[in-house]
Amino acid sequence: xxxxxxxxxxxxxxxxxxxxxTVQELLKSMDRGAITVPMIAERAGVTPSTIYRRWxxxxxxxxxxxxxxxxxxxxxxxxxxxxSDIEAFILQYAExxxxxxxxxxxxxxxxxxxxxxxxxxxxxxYHHLETLRERAVMRGERPFDIDEAIDRIMAPIVYHILFxxxxxxxxxxxxxxxxxxxK
Amino acid sequence: xxxxxxxxxxxxxxxxxxxxxTVQELLKSMDRGAITVPMIAERAGVTPSTIYRRWxxxxxxxxxxxxxxxxxxxxxxxxxxxxSDIEAFILQYAExxxxxxxxxxxxxxxxxxxxxxxxxxxxxxYHHLETLRERAVMRGERPFDIDEAIDRIMAPIVYHILFxxxxxxxxxxxxxxxxxxxK
DNA sequence: CCCGCTAACGCTAAAAATTTGCGTTAAGGT
DNA sequence: ACCTTAACGCAAATTTTTAGCGTTAGCGGG
Numbered sequence: 442x443x444x445x446x447x448x449x450x451x452x453x454x455x456x457x458x459x460x461x462x463t464v465q466e467l468l469k470s471m472d473r474g475a476i477t478v479p480m481i482a483e484r485a486g487v488t489p490s491t492i493y494r495r496w497x498x499x500x501x502x503x504x505x506x507x508x509x510x511x512x513x514x515x516x517x518x519x520x521x522x523x524x525s526d527i528e529a530f531i532l533q534y535a536e537x538x539x540x541x542x543x544x545x546x547x548x549x550x551x552x553x554x555x556x557x558x559x560x561x562x563x564x565x566x567y568h569h570l571e572t573l574r575e576r577a578v579m580r581g582e583r584p585f586d587i588d589e590a591i592d593r594i595m596a597p598i599v600y601h602i603l604f605x606x607x608x609x610x611x612x613x614x615x616x617x618x619x620x621x622x623x624k
Numbered sequence: 625x626x627x628x629x630x631x632x633x634x635x636x637x638x639x640x641x642x643x644x645x646t647v648q649e650l651l652k653s654m655d656r657g658a659i660t661v662p663m664i665a666e667r668a669g670v671t672p673s674t675i676y677r678r679w680x681x682x683x684x685x686x687x688x689x690x691x692x693x694x695x696x697x698x699x700x701x702x703x704x705x706x707x708s709d710i711e712a713f714i715l716q717y718a719e720x721x722x723x724x725x726x727x728x729x730x731x732x733x734x735x736x737x738x739x740x741x742x743x744x745x746x747x748x749x750y751h752h753l754e755t756l757r758e759r760a761v762m763r764g765e766r767p768f769d770i771d772e773a774i775d776r777i778m779a780p781i782v783y784h785i786l787f788x789x790x791x792x793x794x795x796x797x798x799x800x801x802x803x804x805x806x807k
Numbered sequence: 808c809c810c811g812c813t814a815a816c817g818c819t820a821a822a823a824a825t826t827t828g829c830g831t832t833a834a835g836g837t
Numbered sequence: 838a839c840c841t842t843a844a845c846g847c848a849a850a851t852t853t854t855t856a857g858c859g860t861t862a863g864c865g866g867g
Contacts, residue, residue, distance in 0.1 A: 447813095447814060447815090447863095447864095448813095448814055448815065448862090448863055448864075449863090450863070450864085451862070451863050451864090452815075452816075452861085452862065452863075453814080453815060453816085453862090453863075456815090456816080474737060477852085477853075478853075478854080479852080479853065479854095487816080487817085488816075488817055488818070489853080489854080490816085490817075490818080490819095490854085490855080490856085491815080491816060491817075493853095493854065493855070494815080494816085494855095495815080495816095498854085548731075548734055548735045551731055551734070551786040551787065552731045552735060554657060556787070556788040559786065559787045559788055559789075560787065560788060560789060562787065563787040563788075563789040564789075567789075588790075591780075591783070592776075592779075592780040592783075592800070593775075593776065593780075595783065596775075596779040596780040596782070596783035596784075597774075597775040597776075597779040599779070599782075599783055599786075600774070600775075600778065600779035600782055600783065601779075603734040603742065603782075603786075604734065604739070604742045604743065604745065604746040605739040605742055605743055605746075606742075606743060606746040606747075606750075607771075617775070630834090630835095630842095630843060630844090631833090631834055631835075631842095631843055631844065632834090632835095633834070633835085634833070634834055634835090635832085635833065635834080635844075635845075636833095636834080636843080636844060636845085639844090639845080660823085660824075661824075661825080662823080662824065662825095670845080670846085671845075671846055671847070672824080672825080673825085673826080673827085673845085673846075673847085673848095674844080674845060674846075676824095676825065676826070677826095677844080677845085678844080678845095681825085
């Protein structure tokens with residue numbers, strides 16, 4: 442994760458945006474391991490030294506981009522009930538993160554030094570679940586424990602994505618949600 | 625993970641051993657991010673190109689070393705009962721992997737391309753739990769589902785180590801085990 | 808609105824890491 | 838003992854990363 446900038450607007454912001462855009466572009470067209478800093482710099486129209494100075498190295502940049510991509514742009518869809526809300530969230534998360542680039546993003550995030558990107562990524566998930574819980578309370582549904590949900594639903598999914606030991610089917614994801622809510 | 629060698633003995637094996645030893649040595653004395661291939665090569669008494677040709681790059685080498693370090697040297701201690709067996713295993717795992725180098729090892733393992741190191745690491749865990757289950761059956765205890773144990777005990781621990789969002793106390797680890805066995 | 812301060816950038820040269828070609832050594836089989 | 842060739846060492850070429858220095862432009866204060 443890039444450290445907080447003292448200059449937040451203008452050129453600095455434009456460069457950050459352009460570099461991020463370029464990285465995402467490259468991520469779609471080629472393997473993560475084939476991407477290099479000079480390559481990004483050229484396509485983004487900046488000098489490599491700018492990237493090195495700002496992000497430190499390639500993995501930090503990729504982690505930064507990954508976190509930015511994971512940031513929820515809007516509140517999760519309201520499906521009308523807590524269980525289906527969580528199910529929808531989980532299915533989308535699993536779908537997105539089990540892909541080739543999704544897994545690479547997770548790896549980059551947990552690989553960030555100081556774990557700043559990892560912590561941020563984690564907060565997004567936590568906040569998302571918080572929103573769903575608040576919504577449930579509004580509806581008069583019984584609330585749930587977020588830490589518990591992370592342990593029993595998110596953690597297994599992330600584990601199997603990262604270690605690639607099991608197929609991550611929608612049915613499996615649903616079963617995690619169902620069992621969490623006591624069948 | 626290094627591909628299986630066609631030459632398994634002699635010089636080739638000596639070099640692998642020496643490089644592994646050197647990496648572990650360095651891992652103890654300095655930060656993971658400060659280690660470089662030329663640095664390892666010099667201390668191990670080999671040329672950098674040997675390492676590049678054999679392991680591809682630094683992260684693959686580190687993943688290979690990490691997996692080798694995770695390989696169980698002996699069967700787990702027999703504490704006399706299934707629950708305490710698993711508890712002992714989990715506590716040791718959490719203790720070892722939540723350390724600075726332990727976390728770095730996990731990151732390297734999941735970061736290995738093709739996920740070969742990750743899969744191997746996973747198999748070690750699975751096999752370990754299998755051993756504990758067989759032992760439980762011998763004793764006449766009720767067996768447990770290994771996949772279930774991974775989802776409900778291992779996964780949360782790995783999640784919190786990698787994302788660094790929560791303190792991984794022995795009490796917390798024990799609570800995971802206890803809840804898995806229905807309190 | 809203009810000015811001063813300095814964060815952030817571009818450029819370039821130097822340093823370090825990685826790749827590659829080629830000759831040599833030694834495993835493992837015959 | 839001999840042959841084949843995987844794996845290594847060495848060194849040159851290439852690429853990536855770092856570092857110095859002058860310039861540009863964001864932002865706050867007058």
